[in-house]
Amino acid sequence: xxxxxxxxxxxxxxxxxxxxxxxxxxxxxxxxxxxxxxxxxxxxxxxxxxxxxxxxxxxxxxxxxxxxxxxxxxxxxxxxxxxxxxxxxxxxxxxxxxxxxxxxxxxxxxxxxxxxxxxxxxxxxxxxxxxxxxxxxxxxxxxxxxxxxxxxxxxxxxxxxxxxxxxxxxxxxxxxxxxxxxxxxxxxxxxxxxxxxxxxxxxxxxxxxxxxxxxxxxxxxxxxxxxxxxxxxxxxxxxxxxxxxxxxxxxxxxxxxxxxxxxxxxxxxxxxxxxxxxxxxxxxxxxxxxxxxxxxxxxxxxxxxxxxxxxxxx
Ligand SMILES: *[C@@H]1O[C@H](CO)[C@@H](O)[C@H](O)[C@H]1NC(C)=O
Ligand SMILES: *[C@@H]1O[C@H](CO)[C@@H](O)[C@H](O)[C@H]1NC(C)=O
Ligand SMILES: *[C@@H]1O[C@H](CO)[C@@H](O)[C@H](O)[C@H]1NC(C)=O
Ligand SMILES: *[C@@H]1O[C@H](CO)[C@@H](O)[C@H](O)[C@H]1NC(C)=O
Ligand SMILES: *[C@@H]1O[C@H](CO)[C@@H](O)[C@H](O)[C@H]1NC(C)=O
Numbered sequence: 001x002x003x004x005x006x007x008x009x010x011x012x013x014x015x016x017x018x019x020x021x022x023x024x025x026x027x028x029x030x031x032x033x034x035x036x037x038x039x040x041x042x043x044x045x046x047x048x049x050x051x052x053x054x055x056x057x058x059x060x061x062x063x064x065x066x067x068x069x070x071x072x073x074x075x076x077x078x079x080x081x082x083x084x085x086x087x088x089x090x091x092x093x094x095x096x097x098x099x100x101x102x103x104x105x106x107x108x109x110x111x112x113x114x115x116x117x118x119x120x121x122x123x124x125x126x127x128x129x130x131x132x133x134x135x136x137x138x139x140x141x142x143x144x145x146x147x148x149x150x151x152x153x154x155x156x157x158x159x160x161x162x163x164x165x166x167x168x169x170x171x172x173x174x175x176x177x178x179x180x181x182x183x184x185x186x187x188x189x190x191x192x193x194x195x196x197x198x199x200x201x202x203x204x205x206x207x208x209x210x211x212x213x214x215x216x217x218x219x220x221x222x223x224x225x226x227x228x229x230x231x232x233x234x235x236x237x238x239x240x241x242x243x244x245x246x247x248x249x250x251x252x253x254x255x256x257x258x259x260x261x262x263x264x265x266x267x268x269x270x271x272x273x274x275x276x277x278x279x280x281x282x283x284x285x286x287x288x289x290x291x292x293x294x295x296x297x298x299x300x301x302x303x304x305x306x307x308x309x310x311x312x313x314x
Contacts, residue, residue, distance in 0.1 A: 038062025047072035047094075055080055059088040067091040075099040077123075083107040094118050101147070102126040114139030123147040125171070131155050138163050145169040149195065152176055162187040173219065174198040180208035193217040197243070200224050210235035221245040221267070230255040238262055245291075246270040257283045265289040275299040281308055 037043035038060040041051035047070050051060055056079040063074070064087055071092050081103040089095070095116050105127035113119065119140055129151040137143070143164050153175040161167070167188050177199040185191065191212055201223040209215065215236055225232075225247040233239070239260050249271035257263065263284050269291045278301035281287065287308050 032062050032065055034062070034066035034068070036062075038066075048075070049073070050075045051079070052076065053078040057081060059084075063092070064088055064090065067093075069094050071095055073097045073099075077101045077103070079103050081105055082128075083109075084112045085109045086112050089113060090115050092116060097121040097123075099123045100127070104128055106130065108133065108136050110135040111138050112136060116140065117142065119143055121145045121147075125149045125151070127151050129153050130176075132157065132160050134159055136160065140164055142166050145171075147171045149173045149175070154178065156181075156184060158183045161185065164188060165190065167191055169193045169195075171195040172199070177201055178224075179203060180206070182206040182208050182210065184208065186211045188212065189214065191215055193219075195219045196223070197221040198223075202226065204232035205229060207231045207234040209233065212236060213238055215239055217241045219243045221247070223247050225249055227251045227253075228256045229253045230258055232256060234259045236260050241265040243267045244271070249273055252276070252280050254278075254280050256280065261285070263287055267291045268295070270294040272296050275301075276304045277301050278303050281305060284308065 038049065038051065039062055040054040040056060040060050041049050043049050049071055052075050056076065058081060059076065068091050072094060074092065074095055077099045082105060084105060086109045089112070093115065096118055098116065098119060098121070101123045105124065106129060110133045113122065117139065120142060122140070122143060125147045129148065130153060134157045137160060141163055144166055146164065146167060149171045153172070154177060158181050161184065165187065168190055170188070170191060173195040178201060180201060185208060188211070192214055194212070194215055194217070197219050202225065204225060209218070212235055216238055218236065218239060221243050225244065226249065228249060228251070230253060233256065236259055240262055242260065242263055245267045249268065250273065252273060254277045257280065261283050264286050266284070266287060266289070273292070273295040274297060276297060276299065281304060290308070
């Protein structure tokens with residue numbers, strides 16, 4: 001936890017630079033006025049700053065080098081920013097929502113957001129991320145929503161989400177993940193909604209969701225799951241909605257749903273399921289909606305649906 005001290009030193013250094021480089025605007029601009037709205041941005045009195053669609057390649061200097069405790073929302077979407085550095089958000093202690101979507105971001109320095117102790121929403125969707133550095137989200141202990149969808153993420157280091165103890169929504173859909181390490185979601189005790197559709201995940205046999213006991217929604221369509229076993233959904237005892245549409249599921253083991261007694265909606269359509277065994281749905285006494293269309297079903301064993309006391313739609 002030496003990071004705050006370093007920022008402080010850097011911050012003083014920058015102020016020093018400004019003060020001493022009077023009249024020289026070759027590297028830093030001497031005319032930054034921290035009391036006015038940063039160049040390329042619009043500010044409003046409710047604490048929002050919008051610097052969108054301005055062709056920016058970096059966070060505006062008037063944000064980086066100023067303390068702005070009044071700022072609650074910062075929208076820098078639709079620009080050309082490629083990388084985020086550790087000093088970019090130093091002066092925004094009360095920022096609650098940060099929108100960086102639809103840029104060209106492919107590199108984020110470790111600890112880049114660690115001064116944003118009030119941050120609740122971080123949107124990095126629609127960028128060019130292929131992976132993340134291990135400590136990139138360090139310090140975001142109040143973050144509730146993390147949006148990483150529509151990037152090109154193919155791998156994530158174990159531990160990358162470990163500081164996000166307040167996280168409720170994690171959106172990782174439309175990326176290039178092919179596997180999930182069983183420890184990746186180990187420290188997200190409050191996660192309720194997880195979006196993973198549109199990846200290439202093949203296998204859930206390592207019980208990657210085993211620590212997500214508060215999860216209520218798992219959106220997992222359009223992946224490459226072939227088989228579901230009793231380990232695939234282990235830990236999801238609060239899950240209410242499970243979407244597994246458009247995978248390659250051939251086999252449903254008879255005990256696949258023993259860990260998900262709270263399910264009310266189950267979407268298994270557009271898979272390659274051939275056989276429904278007699279007890280596969282029997283743990284799902286609260287199920288109201290079960291969708292099995294567009295499969296290759298040949299065998300439905302006796303009493304396969306007999307325990308579905310709550311079913312409304314089949
Ligand atoms: C301004 O800075 C540049 C490079 O940093 C330096 O070459 C130049 O001498 C400086 N000019 C003045 C007036 O300080
Ligand atoms: C410094 O700011 C002035 C006024 O906003 C601007 O015209 C100039 O291009 C800036 N110079 C640099 C090096 O950013
Ligand atoms: C951010 O700015 C974009 C472009 O101006 C706008 O469409 C969008 O609604 C803004 N988003 C938020 C959350 O303020
Ligand atoms: C970050 O992006 C800027 C502008 O695109 C570039 O000049 C700079 O070299 C990049 N820094 C790193 C560390 O990649
Ligand atoms: C799955 O079932 C096997 C026996 O068929 C059992 O040994 C194993 O503990 C079960 N795993 C889970 C996660 O329930």
